[in-house]
Amino acid sequence: MKKINIIFSSLLLAVSLLVTSVAQAKDIKIGVSFRMLSDVGYKHGELIQDTVAEWNSSGGINGKKVDLILYNDECKSEKGVANATKLAYQDNVHVIIGSSCSSVTLPMVPVISKAKVPQIIPHSTSSKITLTGSEWIFRVPVSSRFYKIVQAKFTAENAGTKIAHIYVPDQASMDFSKSMIAYVKSEYGVDPVYEAQAGEKETDFRSYLLKAKATNPDALVCSGLVDETVRCLVQSYEVGIPKSVARVANSVASKVEVPTNAGKAAVGVSYAAAFAASDTRPIAKDFVKHIKKRYGVVPGHDFSQMEDLLTMLKPALEKAEKGFSGDLASDRKAVRDAIAGITNFTGLASGPISFCAAGTPECRDGNRTPVMIEYTKGGKNWKTKVAGTVTFNASAGL
Template sequence: MRTRLIAAILILFSAVCLVTPMASAQGTIKIGVITSLTGSQAAFGEAHKNGYAIAIDEINAKGGVLGKKVELDFYDDQSKPDQAVQGVSKLVDQDHVVMLLGAYSSENTKAIINPVSTHQIPLIIPTATADNVMDSKSPWVFRICAGANDYARATLEFLKHNGSPKTIAIVYEKTNFGQANMQAMKEQATAAGLQVVAVEEYEAKAPDYKAVLRRVKDKNPDVVYFGSYLLDATTLMRQSMEVDLNPKYYTSAGTGFAAAEFPTPKGAGRNAEFTFSVSQWLPDAPWPGSKEFDAEYFKRFNSHPQYHAMQAYQSLQTAAIAITNAKGTDAAKIRDALKNLNLKTSAFGPVKFDNGQNLHTVLITQVQGGKYHVVFPANLADVKPVIPAPRWADRK
């Protein structure tokens, strides 16, 4: 009886071993993608997937790379760091991809840095904003997006040139993203001479932030900086109105405050007016290909892309260019091609890596008349910022 069971187990084991090695299709170049298709961050994984889908079709329509079709090999990290680590091994050791893109979240990206370095395979990070992902200084790691420190720096730079306020309150979500942005802003604001009068954390899943906002209101800050994800923006602004919080500047670390729906009636509507946000990218961004990407995305998925989709799209485009420049799929050659890459322009702006970090221009936008407008840096701005934001009582 027990022997039979043991036999069954052994058979199962060997079955697993037999099934796993799969031959890769000949004549294609395989790029590995780790992202969160399931789990708590699946919404963003979906944006990634959509962005990659558009990029790969464009690349292959143009005849692929080095005369071969490009093939994407997805690994779902289930929004868990340990699964992302396993993904590196699966994609590299077993599927023999030539390079990696991913992961989505900062946690999962942080987790794969070490294995990527030990596997000596180039990685492009599309979306991880927390700056600890770049701590390792690994030569194999390239980040295309700007980080939390860049967000804080750009926001403070903008404030300095536009009335230099004295006090700031930070409201952030209890996630890696929120905490990373809080830390970055707290350190840099203090260094820049702003007094941090309140630091408030909130839990995104609970819909009532009024208590948090009331405490901020008590401190009467000149600036409020939101480090929050996605749709919280709508609720935060509505409840700011409800508690009658009136800072001179509503600023934010992007995501929800930079989402296409936010300034429209499907989002915060009028409550969104006058809010500032950092933005990595907007459909209206002054870069060639931005509008086309937006249009194509809307055609396929019936919604406007968040910048996560663009970052995924541009990561794959960049990977394709690097492989072309490397004239082969040797990992070290691709790494060097990425190192030497100097893309004057793309749908995501210029791309050039400095110690692995893309020197991406962070835009500051303001919602005016239900639309995002770039207000900073001045050379890319299309309107002047409205400062201070009118008090809620004076808004119609």
């Protein structure tokens, strides 16, 4: 009896292992490493889960089910590296989506390059990421090298070159201000009238703002994360910086919390982003309506970039899947080549997104069209207007 039990258990184990391996061979795996801390962060995660569920319910990728493995990296490089390693070597994913934070995406690049897994970035903007020269990395958002030019030119030409900068110790915020300062210096030969780095999580900027006010600037740049940007904008009026001084923020200003929480202080704030909720194209209107209904928020460019990423990834996976051999390494290569083959993708982004084969910033910074946006109304029913868009050539800002 005991022997029969052992034989039966072994058979059952063998069959289940076989079934699992067959199922694994059939599925397409997508790994995600993402900052899922805030309410909006969770909603980005939900958007990916819902989209993949829709793919699966409508037949998956060429009939194959898509497995989604979602990890939170808390915007910490250590966790991002661990997630990338786990997704590449243990979960054996075909493609990685991530991360939200540049400081996390940057150390993920050597990991995925060594493991030879294609990675597609939904949000990170730091130009350093694609400068690594990896053939496995693709960026959907606009790189900071384009943002700095458009924002610096727009501010200098519309407001003036006497610019005061207040930024927080966050990679994207510092990168934005410092690259804008460098660009204004190189193009107009002007240094900022005031430059200050606030402390971590500091929300009382009044001492910095008073010093900035004393320099009588043409424009004030508040470059921080959501809370810092909101406080800086609100307090700029509290300390008496006149309305005539142009307010500028980094792409964080596209997040819904900024106009909602800043209220009237958001009016007139200009920022460069990849998408404006006030976009009048039918595709954008439908998207805004859909996100509002499903997730209860007006989407900023974080949502639109994720949507674009998923929309362009599906046909790329379908194309790659046709050449899948079952060998993970060559399947990953097929996915990479399929993504690299995306040209002139037109989605929610303000301009076409194109990639190419070489692992250079020219080939891998897909979106080269930042859009200049200005808030015309703050509060819950905030409104924006598009001040202009510009499409750069591939090597601009390098």
